[in-house]
Amino acid sequence: MKQKFTSEEVINSLEGIQRAEGSPFLFTRIQARMKKEENRPEMVFLRFITRPAFALTLALFFIAINGYLIANSVNNKNAMEDLGQPLAAEYVQHDLNPYETNELP
Amino acid sequence: MGEQELILRLKAGDDLAFKELVETRQPLVFNTVLGFLQNHEDTEDVTQDVFIKVFESIHQFKGESALSTWVYRVAVTTALEFIRRKKRKKRFGFLSPILGDNNEPTVDLADFHHPGVTLDNREKSTILFKAINKLPENQQIAFILNKVEGLSYQEVAEIMQTSLSAVESLLHRAKTNLKEILKNFYNLD
Numbered sequence: 001m002k003q004k005f006t007s008e009e010v011i012n013s014l015e016g017i018q019r020a021e022g023s024p025f026l027f028t029r030i031q032a033r034m035k036k037e038e039n040r041p042e043m044v045f046l047r048f049i050t051r052p053a054f055a056l057t058l059a060l061f062f063i064a065i066n067g068y069l070i071a072n073s074v075n076n077k078n079a080m081e082d083l084g085q086p087l088a089a090e091y092v093q094h095d096l097n098p099y100e101t102n103e104l105p
Numbered sequence: 106m107g108e109q110e111l112i113l114r115l116k117a118g119d120d121l122a123f124k125e126l127v128e129t130r131q132p133l134v135f136n137t138v139l140g141f142l143q144n145h146e147d148t149e150d151v152t153q154d155v156f157i158k159v160f161e162s163i164h165q166f167k168g169e170s171a172l173s174t175w176v177y178r179v180a181v182t183t184a185l186e187f188i189r190r191k192k193r194k195k196r197f198g199f200l201s202p203i204l205g206d207n208n209e210p211t212v213d214l215a216d217f218h219h220p221g222v223t224l225d226n227r228e229k230s231t232i233l234f235k236a237i238n239k240l241p242e243n244q245q246i247a248f249i250l251n252k253v254e255g256l257s258y259q260e261v262a263e264i265m266q267t268s269l270s271a272v273e274s275l276l277h278r279a280k281t282n283l284k285e286i287l288k289n290f291y292n293l294d
Contacts (some may be wrong), residue, residue, distance in 0.1 A: 005229050007287035010236070011280060013229035014252045018221030022135035022152055027127045030153050034160075 108172055115163045127156050130173060133254065134180045136221070140253035141184035141245070143217035143234050151187050155180045170263055177264045181246055219253070236286040244279035247272055 023029065037043060048054060106114070106125055114122035134155050139148045158179050166175050222230040237245055243265070250261045251272075262272045 005232070007284045010229045010233045010287055011283055013222065013226040013233050015226075016223060017219065017230075017253060017255070019132050019136040019254075020139050020220045021132050022149055026131055026149075026152065026156075027124050029149075030127060030156050033153055034157060037157075 109168075112163070112166065112168065112172060115160065123156075123160055126159065126172075126176075130156075130176050133173065134176060137177060137180045137249065137254050138184045139219070140237075140249035141181070141188060143219075143238070147187065147191075151183055152180075154187075155183045158183060174260070174263050177250070178266075181250075181264065185242065185246075232287070232290060233283070236283050236290060239286050240279055240282055244275050244282060247275040248279040248283075251276060 106122070111122055111125060115126060131152070135148060135152050138151045138155065139145070142148050142151060155176070159176055162179075166172070216231045217234050218227055219230055219234065237248060240248065246265060247261055250256045250264060251258065256264070258269055258272045258276075262269045265272065
């Protein structure tokens with residue numbers, strides 16, 4: 001391309017520039033866009049999960065599950081102990097001498 | 106409505122205050138963003154983004170500067186983010202044809218003519234805008250705010266949160282770099 005202007009002329013070409021203006025309906029468009037954003041499924045879901053009632057219900061649910069699991073584990077421990085005592089007693093009756101089994105006939 | 110009242114009402118989520126903000130600050134946001142993006146359709150979208158950001162983050166505005174200064178900052182940041190996103194898309198453009206994900210052109214097809222430039226300066230300003238795109242980001246911000254938006258050095262310094270001498274230096278370097286870019290421009294194109 002052939003050079004038509006000096007760099008000074010090009011740099012000074014913005015002298016007296018007027019402001020460009022956008023659409024007169026900008027506010028309406030912004031409002032429509034914000035409404036659209038609000039109704040997006042992700043936003044509806046986000047609004048739902050950040051509600052205090054939902055957070056409280058979730059917390060109560062986890063506390064209840066924890067309580068149930070703790071109570072269950074205590075019961076299981078007792079049941080294991082009940083099962084273990086007779087078994088242990090039975091093993092004690094066979095008081096094996098470890099050397100006996102390895103003896104040659 | 107005074108600026109303090111406007112800010113208070115915006116913080117309270119008042120729609121009328123938001124309408125006033127959009128109507129009074131639209132020209133400064135649109136013109137600034139247009140200086141960076143050099144494309145009318147993208148500028149319309151980014152201008153909307155800027156106002157939505159301003160409305161949603163108004164509680165972060167501490168009143169240490171004028172509201173317009175803060176709006177300028179949001180406009181510059183949003184425009185630069187948009188350019189970075191577009192450049193990333195262009196870099197990976199070989200993965201898709203000319204049209205991007207949302208059928209938006211990923212490559213600017215036409216020369217940019219700023220509507221506020223006088224007719225006899227039109228061709229020269231088109232060349233200048235191409236050269237501005239090649240400047241480092243900080244020089245680009247200072248140059249656009251000063252030359253396209255017509256702000257004083259002091260106002261540019263407040264928006265860029267820097268000193269007056271730093272802005273002077275940025276503009277001086279921008280002009281030097283532009284001369285260099287323009288010298289090579291006819292060979293580059």
